[in-house]
Amino acid sequence: xxxxxxxxxxxxxxxxxxxxxxxxxxxxAVGGYEGTSVRAVARAADVDAALVHHFYGTKHGLFLAAxxxxxxxxxxxxxxxxxxxxxxxxxxxxxxxxxxxAEATRGPLLALIQAAMTNEQAAELLRVFVTRQVISKIxxxxxxxxxxxxxxxxxxxxxxxxxxxxVVRVAPLAMAEATxxxxxxxxxxxxYLTGDLTQAATRG
Amino acid sequence: xxxxxxxxxxxxxxxxxxxxxxxxxxxxAVGGYEGTSVRAVARAADVDAALVHHFYGTKHGLFLAAxxxxxxxxxxxxxxxxxxxxxxxxxxxxxxxxxxxAEATRGPLLALIQAAMTNEQAAELLRVFVTRQVISKIxxxxxxxxxxxxxxxxxxxxxxxxxxxxVVRVAPLAMAEATxxxxxxxxxxxxYLTGDLTQAATRG
Numbered sequence: 563x564x565x566x567x568x569x570x571x572x573x574x575x576x577x578x579x580x581x582x583x584x585x586x587x588x589x590x591a592v593g594g595y596e597g598t599s600v601r602a603v604a605r606a607a608d609v610d611a612a613l614v615h616h617f618y619g620t621k622h623g624l625f626l627a628a629x630x631x632x633x634x635x636x637x638x639x640x641x642x643x644x645x646x647x648x649x650x651x652x653x654x655x656x657x658x659x660x661x662x663x664a665e666a667t668r669g670p671l672l673a674l675i676q677a678a679m680t681n682e683q684a685a686e687l688l689r690v691f692v693t694r695q696v697i698s699k700i701x702x703x704x705x706x707x708x709x710x711x712x713x714x715x716x717x718x719x720x721x722x723x724x725x726x727x728x729v730v731r732v733a734p735l736a737m738a739e740a741t742x743x744x745x746x747x748x749x750x751x752x753x754y755l756t757g758d759l760t761q762a763a764t765r766g
Numbered sequence: 767x768x769x770x771x772x773x774x775x776x777x778x779x780x781x782x783x784x785x786x787x788x789x790x791x792x793x794x795a796v797g798g799y800e801g802t803s804v805r806a807v808a809r810a811a812d813v814d815a816a817l818v819h820h821f822y823g824t825k826h827g828l829f830l831a832a833x834x835x836x837x838x839x840x841x842x843x844x845x846x847x848x849x850x851x852x853x854x855x856x857x858x859x860x861x862x863x864x865x866x867x868a869e870a871t872r873g874p875l876l877a878l879i880q881a882a883m884t885n886e887q888a889a890e891l892l893r894v895f896v897t898r899q900v901i902s903k904i905x906x907x908x909x910x911x912x913x914x915x916x917x918x919x920x921x922x923x924x925x926x927x928x929x930x931x932x933v934v935r936v937a938p939l940a941m942a943e944a945t946x947x948x949x950x951x952x953x954x955x956x957x958y959l960t961g962d963l964t965q966a967a968t969r970g
Contacts, residue, residue, distance in 0.1 A: 676884055688936075717926070719926055726918055726921055726925060733918070735918035
């Protein structure tokens with residue numbers, strides 16, 4: 563307690579957490595994921611590195627906390643990528659709709675997308691997140707050509723779905739039943755992940 | 767000239783245009799397309815209704831000007847909807863990529879999407895635009911069930927494509943050749959427009 567009053571901050575108080583997350587966002591945006599260390603973030607936030615580890619575990623946990631994404635978002639991906647590869651699109655879209663259709667988990671995800679639309683620092687965080695957390699896992703799980711292009715195509719459909727359904731809210735997609743949305747969008751995601759992307763759209 | 771100095775505004779000056787467009791955006795956002803009249807916009811902008819018609823033609827022209835979209839955007843849609851229906855997805859995606867890949871036409875479109883992400887007034891304008899300008903034309907041109915859902919699904923893919931390719935700029939979709947993007951995305955748009963949307967994603 564005496565040491566806490568000396569520094570003006572108690573370990574675990576929200577001021578320290580906010581300072582750490584603010585420093586982490588700035589550091590990840592400037593240095594990317596690889597160029598950022600827990601130690602440098604702690605220094606910038608004026609706290610001990612042990613406190614950062616105490617709050618957020620590894621650099622990975624710090625990164626996810628800085629993004630303010632629901633914790634299970636990336637944790638769920640490996641399990642989704644397992645199992646019947648032909649139903650992967652359906653599993654992914656069902657899981658993603660569950661996230662964006664629930665108010666509790668929708669907020670941080672939409673906030674990240676909205677921030678990335680207007681702020682280059684947030685856009686860089688989203689790029690790092692997609693590249694490291696999503697694309698790398700898809701590459702590891704699927705034996706397909708052009709896995710990076712496939713992952714970003716999936717991203718384009720899922721980001722657009724969140725925007726039309728929950729931000730701009732254009733009817734009838736905005737209020738369509740989740741099962742109808744899955745039936746419509748899952749084949750798109752499935753084809754992006756495992757289909758032939760070079761086939762001409764026309765038969766001629 | 768004497769009358770111009772009396773009102774402090776010359777017909778045709780950019781001040782009048784700005785006042786009219788500002789009043790139009792506010793009116794369309796509050797009243798929607800149907801609830802907005804050229805006369806009410808003129809009154810709110812403190813100009814004569816004839817001046818609004820002189821600048822923007824009909825209410826439709828005023829609405830498009832308020833959105834700041836490239837003029838040929840909706841004009842091109844009927845022609846795109848004509849012709850071989852099985853190549854419709856390819857024509858639409860090729861046309862849309864042409865718009866968003868060219869700096870001159872990308873700006874207003876991205877600005878509208880970005881504004882709609884963070885501003886409810888802009889979101890309402892985009893909803894009105896999509897409903898009246900895009901969905902209605904697709905309904906008129908295609909004999910398919912659920913044309914409104916199909917149009918919003920297409921919108922979700924195209925909006926997401928613009929965001930990943932040009933706003934958040936996630937590699938490799940951000941720098942992929944237009945032909946590769948068309949090959950990847952056109953079948954999605956084609957299926958949304960004319961395919962079976964109720965088919966289960968899995969074969970089981």
